[in-house]
Amino acid sequence: MADAFADFHALQAHLDRLGLFHMDLTLGRMEAFFRTSGLAAPPFPVIHVVGTNGKGSTTAFLEALLLRAGLRVGVYTSPHFLSVRERVRLDGAPASPEAFLAAANRIAPLAGELTYFEFLTALAVDAFAAHPVDVAVMEAGLGGRYDAVSALQRDLLLYTPIDLDHAAQLGHTRAAVARDKAGAMRPGLPTLTVPQHPEARAVLEEAAAGTGCPLETAAVMDFGRDSLGLAGPHQSVNASLALGAADRLVHSHGWDLPLDERLPAMGRAFLPGRLQWARGEASGADLILDAAHNPHALVALAEALEHLDIHPAAVVFSCFSDKDLAALAPHVARLTRGPILVPSIPAACRGRACDPRSIAGALTPRARVAADPEAAVREAARHGSPVLACGSLYLLAALYTQRPHLLAPPTNPAEVRP
Structure with a gap:
């Protein structure tokens, strides 16, 4: 056969x-x-x-x-x-x-x-x-x-x-x-x-x-x-x-x-997208990749950043349309005092992605729309380092597409840990 x-x-x-x-x-x-x-x-x-x-x-x-x-x-x-x-x-x-x-x-x-x-x-x-x-x-x-x-x-x-x-x-x-x-x-x-x-x-x-x-x-x-x-x-x-x-x-x-x-x-445990620190990967600024996409995870992320004394200069965030934006908004806003960039995420998500304008409008006056994930990272990096990208795993996937080496366990765990 x-x-x-x-x-x-x-x-x-x-x-x-x-x-x-x-x-x-x-x-x-x-x-x-x-x-x-x-x-x-x-x-x-x-x-x-x-x-x-x-x-x-x-x-x-x-x-x-x-x-x-x-x-x-x-x-x-x-x-x-x-x-x-x-x-x-x-x-x-x-x-x-x-x-x-x-x-x-x-x-x-x-x-x-x-x-x-x-x-x-x-x-x-x-x-x-x-x-x-x-x-x-x-x-x-x-x-x-x-x-x-x-x-x-x-x-x-x-x-x-x-x-x-x-x-x-x-x-x-x-x-x-x-x-x-x-x-x-x-x-x-x-x-x-x-x-x-x-x-x-x-x-x-x-x-x-x-x-x-x-x-x-x-x-x-x-x-x-x-x-x-x-x-x-x-x-x-x-x-x-x-x-x-x-x-x-x-x-x-x-x-x-x-x-x-x-x-x-x-x-030695490793998992991409869990408070992963990527040095110089955001147009010269450090990039933090985290899969937090619901209120419980965003609270844990904010507490971890505070515990580690990390203050993102800007955030790149997106989510699917099934998320409660009103519940997410205060937690996302807490992650930075800088701007929040909201890009479109890939068409492969087949209609599940939320309109970036809706997300930006629901978050905070500091939020604005970006053309795509890489454009959002470039804009965020202009405000300093590090840049935090979080929310939809498909947002992170778009960023890993340009950085596939970050999916492999590092030789030195400190390379991906704040």
């Missing part, structure tokens, strides 16, 4: 046809695929990371810890910046085009009507089995109840901070968001959470009791200003969750991760 995709270009065309933003929030298709493929109970432990903010950072810390233990590690995250291969990592690096294509061709005959995200989830599990990995860390895409990873047999469920985001899909209160994310619980599935807002915590506890899902809370440690590979005081929460997960995995599987190797491992 001929391969479904002759080359990576053909696979990318198929994904484009599926539609990056097309969603159908059910689990039936994934459950059917995993039953047919025999992958419903993968031949490796699966850690499922669910939450509103901090999923990527927690995954990065956990990946660093597991790699330090000498394990072969698969990581599944979303979204991506430049290449869809960024979503599937094998032993610390994006899957090669050959490995990615081979996995796609193996799952294609069974893929049926899988959506874009479901197809990539299936592809990731197949790629991990073929590698093979010792353990997989898989990040939820949206919510939890109908997240594609929830169709798998998992060994550990992690909850990062839960707050308001994706209101149209998940609800307009923390309790509603938490109820959806609590839907990832299954009877007997060990679950570890960070301290949560009382509304979210109450929902998780109720769901855990009703499901028979053992729920524990990770103790948050103070790692110090420069100990972690990802900057900002909020990263202590994510690192603590990752460390708690690693402890449980090491204990249950007999892996070796000496105590004196854990902090150095987390000091």
